[in-house]
Every structure is written in structure tokens, then in C-alpha cells.
Amino acid sequence: MxxxxxxxxxxxxxxxxxxxxxxxxxxxxxxxxxxxxxxxxxxxxxxxxxxxxxxxxxxxxxxxxxxxxxxxxxxxxxxxxxxxxxxxxxxxxxxxxxxxxxxxxxxxxxxxxxxxxxxxxxxxxxxxxxxxxxxxxxxxxxxxxxxxxxxxxxxxxxxxxxxxxxxxxxxxxxxxxxxxxxxxxxxxxxxxxxxxxxxxxxxxxxxxxxxxxxxxxxxxxxxxxxxxxxxxxxxxxxxxxxxxxxxxKLKYLPNWNDRRREIGKRYQQEIKNDIIKLQAQPNWSQSVYHLFVITTENREGLIKYLNENNISPGLHYPVPCHLQEAYAHLGYKEGDCPNAEYLANHCLSLPMYAELTDMEVGHVIEVLNEYRNV
Ligand SMILES: Cc1ncc(COP(=O)(O)O)c(C=O)c1O
Incomplete structure (x- = not known):
């Protein structure tokens, strides 16, 4: 890259x-x-x-x-x-x-x-x-x-x-x-x-x-x-x-949200890689893209690759609430909420904020599209 x-x-x-x-x-x-x-x-x-x-x-x-x-x-x-x-x-x-x-x-x-x-x-x-x-x-x-x-x-x-x-x-x-x-x-x-x-x-x-x-x-x-x-x-x-x-800040929020939507739409439309999964967006929902979360099987591999390509992803969130130590007394175990557990183990968050430039967004997309499961 x-x-x-x-x-x-x-x-x-x-x-x-x-x-x-x-x-x-x-x-x-x-x-x-x-x-x-x-x-x-x-x-x-x-x-x-x-x-x-x-x-x-x-x-x-x-x-x-x-x-x-x-x-x-x-x-x-x-x-x-x-x-x-x-x-x-x-x-x-x-x-x-x-x-x-x-x-x-x-x-x-x-x-x-x-x-x-x-x-x-x-x-x-x-x-x-x-x-x-x-x-x-x-x-x-x-x-x-x-x-x-x-x-x-x-x-x-x-x-x-x-x-x-x-x-x-x-x-x-x-x-x-x-x-x-x-x-x-x-x-x-x-x-x-x-x-x-x-x-x-x-x-x-x-x-x-x-x-x-x-x-x-x-x-x-x-x-x-x-x-x-x-x-x-x-x-x-x-x-x-x-x-x-x-x-x-409230005065600026509609513009900031519009820009997040613009970036979110680009990610949604332009990230095309079979080993990266995006969040499904039903047509009745209009997200304000606080975070742009994706999943992939080999998360560690993708994090390393993104960092090598000047992109620092986030992680929201690595442990689902039912498996947090603070709630151990409630007796939940792995397998109780399989989709939330899968997400916690495979998610990562792409750069997302209104001030990202088009070039930066393009770079993130290009890097992700070139990713192979290394
Ligand atoms: C989904 C959700 N609920 C509640 C909170 C709690 O908000 P705060 O950090 O302002 O206490 C946050 C934010 O951190 C959140 O993301």
C-alpha cells in the first residue's frame, strides 16, 4: 500500500x-x-x-x-x-x-x-x-x-x-x-x-x-x-x-452529523471485501455514525495491518456486559448471548469524525479493500 x-x-x-x-x-x-x-x-x-x-x-x-x-x-x-x-x-x-x-x-x-x-x-x-x-x-x-x-x-x-x-x-x-x-x-x-x-x-x-x-x-x-x-x-x-x-456546539451538530453520514455512506458503499462485514442498515434507520464498526474473523491480523498502513482502529467493546466480571454474580456464561459475544470478539471501529478529509476516508477504504487475511 x-x-x-x-x-x-x-x-x-x-x-x-x-x-x-x-x-x-x-x-x-x-x-x-x-x-x-x-x-x-x-x-x-x-x-x-x-x-x-x-x-x-x-x-x-x-x-x-x-x-x-x-x-x-x-x-x-x-x-x-x-x-x-x-x-x-x-x-x-x-x-x-x-x-x-x-x-x-x-x-x-x-x-x-x-x-x-x-x-x-x-x-x-x-x-x-x-x-x-x-x-x-x-x-x-x-x-x-x-x-x-x-x-x-x-x-x-x-x-x-x-x-x-x-x-x-x-x-x-x-x-x-x-x-x-x-x-x-x-x-x-x-x-x-x-x-x-x-x-x-x-x-x-x-x-x-x-x-x-x-x-x-x-x-x-x-x-x-x-x-x-x-x-x-x-x-x-x-x-x-x-x-x-x-x-x-448544538448549532454545529446537524452539519457534523451530515458529514459523518457522508463518511458512513462512503464506507458502506465503497468497502468491498468479503472478509469484512459491515453493520446492516434497515431503511427505517438513519444513523448518525457515532462509531463505524466492522467485524472480521482475524481481528488481530486486521488491526496489525491497519496500523502498518497508518490507521489506528478502535474497539467498541471487547467484552459484552453479561460476561463482565462486575456481573459474574448473575451467573451468565459464554454462549448465553452468542451474537453479542461474536461481535465483542471480532469487532473493530474505523476512523469516524466529521473532520476526516476525503483523502483520509479514501485511504481507509483503499487499505481495507486491499486487505487479505494475513
Ligand atoms: C451507550 C452508552 N450509555 C451510557 C453512556 C454513559 O455516558 P457517560 O459516559 O456520559 O456517563 C455512554 C457513554 O459513555 C454510552 O455510550
Whole structure:
């Protein structure tokens, strides 16, 4: 492979380009927060909440300190606790499970399909017991799961549906934005996300006023009126500086997502190699390509080859949740979620961020197309 045009290693994610582009605007926004000393909660957070609810086409948004807290508080708002079970995909980032465990409830891990790598709706009902209270669907890698199919199972079995949209800001399911389908949807604004704060942050969106009011109280020490505490709450407020950076970045997000889609489409259409498998994309889903994951039998061989060709892939995620040591006490074993296990053992993530140049994208495609199983 001729690498002469590509001098620098192309990494899986690079945040520097994006942050250089908007540096002045973000610094001005920081200055305003500083002048107003609105460091925790306050007007900048409220402004972002309004903007983000509009973006998600929901009535309400509540800013919190990270996406894991968003899931935790959403679970509490649904009344989930000890003795309850919540079904979640085995292939997700572990925080989906933390939200359940923090309440004392038990996560129940379900397999994904072998081609979309999203929750397999046909395998959900066998996981339902009298203790099941909710299903959390995850729009993993930025691609929506089959919401109608999962929603139907929830309705039939009287379960709550919650969306973990931490990786999918702006993704669309059947032309509507994700975030408006479940009782609530949880987002992460971790810096590497499609919409990432300059710091840690997260949020919950909902159309339900009761959940909204409860979440406002839960994140603020269980208090609406200062120093009066109606219940045991948390300090999970969003910071003003984080909110200010998000307000700037939200304006750019549609363009950044468009560029990710452009790159994703090129990868989908131009990577042609029988030993590399891409994620199946049903026509009702419009991904925002938080990650571009592929699978191949000899992953170690491909990682070595990519590195030799100036491409540094990522790995999301090497161990499925049901086999994580933290959940050993639940007694899962290999073979319980075969598709999620296959994915964990064979996946890798190609470079994906809006600032990748056409030449870099072309290089990744060319290198992959020339790959032979060495
Ligand atoms: C699918 C998923 N859920 C939840 C989270 C948790 O978000 P955070 O890292 O902001 O706590 C993340 C991000 O890391 C995620 O990718």
C-alpha cells in the first residue's frame, strides 16, 4: 500500500480539529458564564435544556452531570428499585447496566441480531418475568434500534420503554428524531460523543411533565424549593461551563452529523471485501455514525495491518456486559448471548469524525479493500 499521501496516523477519533474550529466562540461563551458566575445549573443550563428539547422534538430536557447519572435518575423516576428486573442489550457500553444496578434492580442481558447488532426483538419475550419492569433499548453506534418492534413488546407486557441515546444525538427512526419514543431518553455529552461538552455532561428528554418535575428535583438534592428536601436526592446538576459549550456546539451538530453520514455512506458503499462485514442498515434507520464498526474473523491480523498502513482502529467493546466480571454474580456464561459475544470478539471501529478529509476516508477504504487475511 502506498502511504505517501497519508503522513500522519489516522486515529479512530480526533477531537482537536473540531475544538480548534470553534475555540473563539466557546471561549466567549465561557467568559459569559464566568462573568455571571453561573457555574452550577442556572441560565446557561436552562438555555441548553430548551435548545436540546427542541432539537429532540420533546417537551422537556433535564441537564445532568453525565450520561450514567441520566440513566440512573431515569430509572428512579420510573420507580424501579430492588427486586425489579430491566432488560438491556448485552452489547452496549456498561453504563446502560449501571443505571439499573445503582437502583438495586437487576439488569437482564438480551442478545442482538447477527446483522444489525441491535436488540433482537424476537428474543425479548423469553427474558420477561413477573419482576420485569422495563426495557432499555440502546441506539448503539448511532444507529436506532427497531423501536416499533420493542415498543410493541413493552405495550403487550406492560413494561416501560427507555431509550439510551447516548451515542445517537440526531439519529432518526422512521423520520423522527430518537429520544421521543420511550418514556424518557438518556443522552451522554461526554467529549467524544457526536455532541460532547468541554467536560462531563448528560441529559434526559421526555414528554411527560411528571417525570420532568421529578428529575429536576432528583438531580438537585431532592429539592425544588431551596433547603426543603422532599426525598433523598443527588447532586447531579450540569455545570454552567459544560452547558455553554454545548449551546455553541448544538448549532454545529446537524452539519457534523451530515458529514459523518457522508463518511458512513462512503464506507458502506465503497468497502468491498468479503472478509469484512459491515453493520446492516434497515431503511427505517438513519444513523448518525457515532462509531463505524466492522467485524472480521482475524481481528488481530486486521488491526496489525491497519496500523502498518497508518490507521489506528478502535474497539467498541471487547467484552459484552453479561460476561463482565462486575456481573459474574448473575451467573451468565459464554454462549448465553452468542451474537453479542461474536461481535465483542471480532469487532473493530474505523476512523469516524466529521473532520476526516476525503483523502483520509479514501485511504481507509483503499487499505481495507486491499486487505487479505494475513
Ligand atoms: C451507550 C452508552 N450509555 C451510557 C453512556 C454513559 O455516558 P457517560 O459516559 O456520559 O456517563 C455512554 C457513554 O459513555 C454510552 O455510550
Amino acid at each position: 502506498n502511504n505517501s499521501a497519508i503522513q500522519e496516523k489516522i486515529s479512530c477519533l480526533d477531537l482537536k480539529g473540531q475544538h480548534q474550529q470553534i475555540k473563539e466562540e466557546v471561549f466567549k461563551a465561557f467568559e459569559k458564564v464566568y462573568e455571571n458566575t453561573a457555574f452550577s445549573g442556572g441560565t446557561f443550563v436552562e438555555e441548553f435544556e430548551n435548545n436540546f428539547a427542541t432539537f429532540c422534538q420533546t417537551k422537556y430536557a433535564v441537564g445532568v452531570n453525565n450520561g450514567t447519572s441520566a440513566l440512573h435518575l431515569a430509572m428512579i423516576a420510573l420507580g424501579i428499585g430492588k427486586g425489579d428486573e430491566v432488560i438491556i442489550p448485552a452489547n452496549t457500553f456498561i453504563a446502560t447496566a449501571w443505571g439499573v444496578s445503582y437502583t438495586g434492580a437487576t439488569p437482564v442481558f438480551a442478545d442482538c441480531t447477527s446483522n444489525t447488532w441491535q436488540l433482537d426483538a424476537s428474543k425479548l419475550e423469553e427474558k420477561i418475568t413477573p419482576n420485569t419492569k422495563a426495557i432499555i433499548g440502546v441506539h448503539l453506534y448511532g444507529q436506532p434500534f427497531d423501536i416499533d418492534a420493542v415498543s410493541l413488546i413493552c405495550k403487550k407486557n406492560n413494561l416501560f420503554l427507555l431509550e439510551d441515546a447516548a451515542q445517537a444525538h440526531g439519529a432518526k427512526y422512521k423520520l423522527s428524531s430518537v429520544g421521543s419514543f420511550g418514556e424518557m431518553a438518556c443522552f451522554s455529552f461526554y467529549p467524544g460523543k457526536n455532541l460532547g461538552a468541554c467536560g462531563e455532561a448528560g441529559g434526559i428528554v421526555t414528554n411527560n411533565e411528571n417525570y420532568y418535575k421529578h428529575l429536576l428535583s432528583l438531580r438537585n438534592h431532592g429539592s425544588i424549593v431551596r433547603y426543603y428536601h422532599n426525598e433523598i436526592g443527588f447532586n447531579m446538576r450540569m455545570g454552567g461551563l459544560e452547558a455553554a459549550s454545548l449551546n455553541v
